[in-house]
Amino acid sequence: MNIEVLADSGSVAQRVAFAIAEEVWAAVAARGFFVIAVSGGHTPWLMLRALASAGISWRAVHILQVDERVAPAGHTDRNLTHLRESLLPLAPIPPEQIYAMPVESSDLEAAAAQYAGTLGQIYEHKNGQPEDRLHRRGRGREDIR
Numbered sequence: 640m641n642i643e644v645l646a647d648s649g650s651v652a653q654r655v656a657f658a659i660a661e662e663v664w665a666a667v668a669a670r671g672f673f674v675i676a677v678s679g680g681h682t683p684w685l686m687l688r689a690l691a692s693a694g695i696s697w698r699a700v701h702i703l704q705v706d707e708r709v710a711p712a713g714h715t716d717r718n719l720t721h722l723r724e725s726l727l728p729l730a731p732i733p734p735e736q737i738y739a740m741p742v743e744s745s746d747l748e749a750a751a752a753q754y755a756g757t758l759g760q761i762y763e764h765k766n767g768q769p770e771d772r773l774h775r776r777g778r779g780r781e782d783i784r
Contacts, residue, residue, distance in 0.1 A: 652685035679718030691729035
């Protein structure tokens with residue numbers, strides 16, 4: 640195990656973006672696609688901005704949400720709002736390859752089931768297990784409880 644201590648959230652975001660870029664290059668070379676699940680929070684948004692300039696094949700990248708707040712589309716409380724603002728102006732990822740949690744639904748249980756179905760369609764399974772898994776968990780101050 641390699642433990643790195645970095646100076647601040649910007650340094651963490653840069654380091655994580657580099658590590659993810661390496662995973663993207665390997666996955667795209669091996670399978671032609673890469674799936675990543677990201678959470679909300681300041682550090683993941685900084686990481687996405689750093690990743691945007693990493694020279695990866697954005698047409699092969701699919702982004703899933705780990706968590707979301709129930710709020711109207713475009714609301715500043717929504718993680719999706721910040722995810723899109725952090726990435727879309729800087730990276731040529733097709734917007735339809737960012738899979739939003741359907742939290743605007745009046746039936747959140749049905750919406751969760753719908754999102755679970757979307758996740759199942761995105762992942763290619765081998766023996767019932769996803770072949771590719773990389774989850775970026777937020778680690779900023781707002782994520783420490």
